Amino acid sequence: MGLTAGLRPVAALAQDDAAWTGARGMLELQGLTRRFGATVAVDHVDLEVPAGQMVGIIGRSGAGKSTLLRMINRLQEPSGGRILSGGRDVTALQGRALREWRRDCAMVFQQFNLVQRLDVLTNVLIGRLAWQRGWRAAMVLVGGRFTAEERAMALAALDRFGLAETALQRAETLSGGQQQRVALCRALLQQPRLVLADEPIASLDPRNAQLVMDALRDVNQRDGLSVLVNLHHLDTAREYCDRIVAMQAGKIVFDGTPAALTAERVRSIYGITEQEFAAEAEARRAAERAPAPLAVA
Amino acid sequence: MSAADVAAWRARIPGAFGGGARGRVLAVVGWAAFLLWLGWVLWHFDVTPRRLWNGLSGLATILRLMVPPSPGELWVDILQGLAESVAMAFLGTFVAALVALPLGFLGAGNVVTNTLFRFSLRRVFDGFRGVDQLIWALAFVRAVGLGPLAGVLAIATADVAVLAKLNAEAIENAERRQVEGITAAGGGWFARLRFGLLPQVLPVMLAQALYFFESNTRSAAILGVVGAGGIGLQISERIRVRHWDEVAFIILLMVATVAAIDWVSARLRRRLIGG
Amino acid sequence: MPGLRWDALLGGVETEGSLAFWMYRLDSWGWLLFETANMAALATLMGAGAALLMAFPAARNLGAGRVVNPLARRLLEAMRTVPEIVYALIFVWAFGVGALAGILAIAVHTAGACGKLFAESIENTGLGAWDGVRSAGGSWAQACRFAVLPQVAPSLLSYALLRFEINLRSASVIGFVGAGGIGEELYKVIAFNYYEEISAILLLIILAVFAIDLLSERLRHRVIGAMR
Ligand SMILES: Nc1ncnc2c1ncn2[C@@H]1O[C@H](COP(=O)(O)OP(=O)(O)OP(=O)(O)O)[C@@H](O)[C@H]1O
Numbered sequence A: 001m002g003l004t005a006g007l008r009p010v011a012a013l014a015q016d017d018a019a020w021t022g023a024r025g026m027l028e029l030q031g032l033t034r035r036f037g038a039t040v041a042v043d044h045v046d047l048e049v050p051a052g053q054m055v056g057i058i059g060r061s062g063a064g065k066s067t068l069l070r071m072i073n074r075l076q077e078p079s080g081g082r083i084l085s086g087g088r089d090v091t092a093l094q095g096r097a098l099r100e101w102r103r104d105c106a107m108v109f110q111q112f113n114l115v116q117r118l119d120v121l122t123n124v125l126i127g128r129l130a131w132q133r134g135w136r137a138a139m140v141l142v143g144g145r146f147t148a149e150e151r152a153m154a155l156a157a158l159d160r161f162g163l164a165e166t167a168l169q170r171a172e173t174l175s176g177g178q179q180q181r182v183a184l185c186r187a188l189l190q191q192p193r194l195v196l197a198d199e200p201i202a203s204l205d206p207r208n209a210q211l212v213m214d215a216l217r218d219v220n221q222r223d224g225l226s227v228l229v230n231l232h233h234l235d236t237a238r239e240y241c242d243r244i245v246a247m248q249a250g251k252i253v254f255d256g257t258p259a260a261l262t263a264e265r266v267r268s269i270y271g272i273t274e275q276e277f278a279a280e281a282e283a284r285r286a287a288e289r290a291p292a293p294l295a296v297a
Numbered sequence B: 001m002s003a004a005d006v007a008a009w010r011a012r013i014p015g016a017f018g019g020g021a022r023g024r025v026l027a028v029v030g031w032a033a034f035l036l037w038l039g040w041v042l043w044h045f046d047v048t049p050r051r052l053w054n055g056l057s058g059l060a061t062i063l064r065l066m067v068p069p070s071p072g073e074l075w076v077d078i079l080q081g082l083a084e085s086v087a088m089a090f091l092g093t094f095v096a097a098l099v100a101l102p103l104g105f106l107g108a109g110n111v112v113t114n115t116l117f118r119f120s121l122r123r124v125f126d127g128f129r130g131v132d133q134l135i136w137a138l139a140f141v142r143a144v145g146l147g148p149l150a151g152v153l154a155i156a157t158a159d160v161a162v163l164a165k166l167n168a169e170a171i172e173n174a175e176r177r178q179v180e181g182i183t184a185a186g187g188g189w190f191a192r193l194r195f196g197l198l199p200q201v202l203p204v205m206l207a208q209a210l211y212f213f214e215s216n217t218r219s220a221a222i223l224g225v226v227g228a229g230g231i232g233l234q235i236s237e238r239i240r241v242r243h244w245d246e247v248a249f250i251i252l253l254m255v256a257t258v259a260a261i262d263w264v265s266a267r268l269r270r271r272l273i274g275g
Numbered sequence C: 001m002p003g004l005r006w007d008a009l010l011g012g013v014e015t016e017g018s019l020a021f022w023m024y025r026l027d028s029w030g031w032l033l034f035e036t037a038n039m040a041a042l043a044t045l046m047g048a049g050a051a052l053l054m055a056f057p058a059a060r061n062l063g064a065g066r067v068v069n070p071l072a073r074r075l076l077e078a079m080r081t082v083p084e085i086v087y088a089l090i091f092v093w094a095f096g097v098g099a100l101a102g103i104l105a106i107a108v109h110t111a112g113a114c115g116k117l118f119a120e121s122i123e124n125t126g127l128g129a130w131d132g133v134r135s136a137g138g139s140w141a142q143a144c145r146f147a148v149l150p151q152v153a154p155s156l157l158s159y160a161l162l163r164f165e166i167n168l169r170s171a172s173v174i175g176f177v178g179a180g181g182i183g184e185e186l187y188k189v190i191a192f193n194y195y196e197e198i199s200a201i202l203l204l205i206i207l208a209v210f211a212i213d214l215l216s217e218r219l220r221h222r223v224i225g226a227m228r
């Protein structure tokens, strides 16, 4: 945490970390379920993620990947089951405690979800919102007054991905790949324990996709953050992840190392060949890129 | 993040730390000017916390006296006033639409080609628009005496200009081909208007008139405040004698009537242009 | 109508038939008009400010809660369905005769009218940025401020300017019921049938409304252009 460690008292950090990486695992899902009417989007999922792991979640369209991640961040409420973190139940948190949990598990979206008309710097600083207290919170809310230290932090984060010079541009003037890296900077400013990335490269061309995946890996390896990333390219998952979880119809149907996910396993899980799986993902990517024309860098 | 790092970033991208000195000075000057103006208007209009507080407590008393709303003893007068308001709105709009029809043709570029005439006509329309309906009402009360006639005339006068302008625009947007068809069939100037343009623009004009009727029921409800008849007269009289429960009743009645007319007229309009 | 005469048009205040004779109280009318414009400006500022605060809970898409949302919507509705002049009549009793009653009356109506437009404008923005801020642990208020406000600010500003034009007209007549501004003077001269004065004041009002319309239209285009 070279970037941000200076801001949190070291003693508190050590204490927190002990709780987080304790025996119970840093994130534990128990029977997590979400229903939409008659459809069961996520069906009794049990999963344990230790600190520092990079987990790829794969699955065909509608398998429940997005719903799973959004439930962990509590953007969507579970219909059943529990989410534990370091032994603490975060399923029913409310108010400030909920916001602090959200701060701890940063989210990266397929469509970046930046504020298009705000400059890049402020977009990154949004990651600091949950850290504001008392009169500072009021200053930020009314005047957008973040401290110089926070601004420098944001610039350093942007610089890490080669984006410092775009800090004063509007987010909408950036290319998709750049926007996604800005979103990742926002996530880093939250000083999270965990990064949840929901198909972060599904709207990007191959070159930008690689840049963003490299950035995610960098965050995982250098900052030691756990990463849960939804992907629908098996190759990408194999290349970047320590562990792959495959979902089908809301259930986890495979959980193991990339090496264990052989072509035969894919075939037996999904009933289609890996090539067909890739072609399906590719077709969806093409379809999703089309309606969202992005500005050129 | 050490202080040195912050300083280094501040040197590299000063814009990220609240802009240069010039921007800050401009912001301060802008805020100062705004606050100065605000202070001045508040002082000038004697807006003091005391006055506000007294007023608010007075308002609270009034609101308390408003519940429960009651029609009082003269509820026949209230209903009559309401009917009078709606009738005023209807007649006023009707007269305005009737007069605006020929005026619209005069103002339209594809009918009357004299630019100077059209330009001055439109400026006159604009001038009429700048005068509030209430001013017309007051003027007509002086001219024709207290009562609904003044209201009808006020509504008509205020609306003629706007309706004529809208009509002119509708006529200019009409399709040429139908008009040319009449010309090809040997029709004269009047025949072109009557059979080429009118069938196209009449539904639009009707819809506009309906829309104005809607908004005029709102204004007809208040014209009585200056003596031009209708429910406004009832309400200002009740306020004068401080029968707040009756005031509340009339306000509710007004709001309900306006909502009902909006609903009916919106459906009619949809049928006219949508159907 | 004023008895203007061509030969005397540019004569002094003493010359009958001159412009100066017609507008002999231009200074006090001008001042009244300036006051009226200030009333309209203050009322617009107050009303639009209140509308801004109420539009977020009133928007249907921000999840303001099953109690707060309908409450805010009903309140805005009540504020805009009652005409300004009725508010003014009541406020004159509560706050006393004078500009304050008029300003508050216009402000309340403005809050209702603008609040509805603001809320609609908020409802038309996408919720991507909202999710982004919420997922980062931002509070509801922070999400309104950072995810929604920047996206809707230009259209809100242009609505408010448009409302200022409308409010200038309202402020010029609100004096009829004793709520300040040039309306009181106009009421007086109409009541006494001073035709020359009536026409002079009307002309001044029309000119002022024109000027403000032009100015505000320019400003609106500039605002939208600069913020795009
Ligand atoms: N808000 C919602 N309302 C109703 N049904 C929903 C909603 N969100 C998701 N679903 C349903 O839940 C199931 C899982 O959706 P989810 O978006 O989690 O899948 P996914 O694996 O992310 O798919 P994709 O690859 O298309 O993003 C789908 O059947 C979907 O239709």
Ligand SMILES: [Mg+2]
Residues within 6 Å of the ligand: A065, A066, A067, A199
């Ligand atoms: Mg998804």
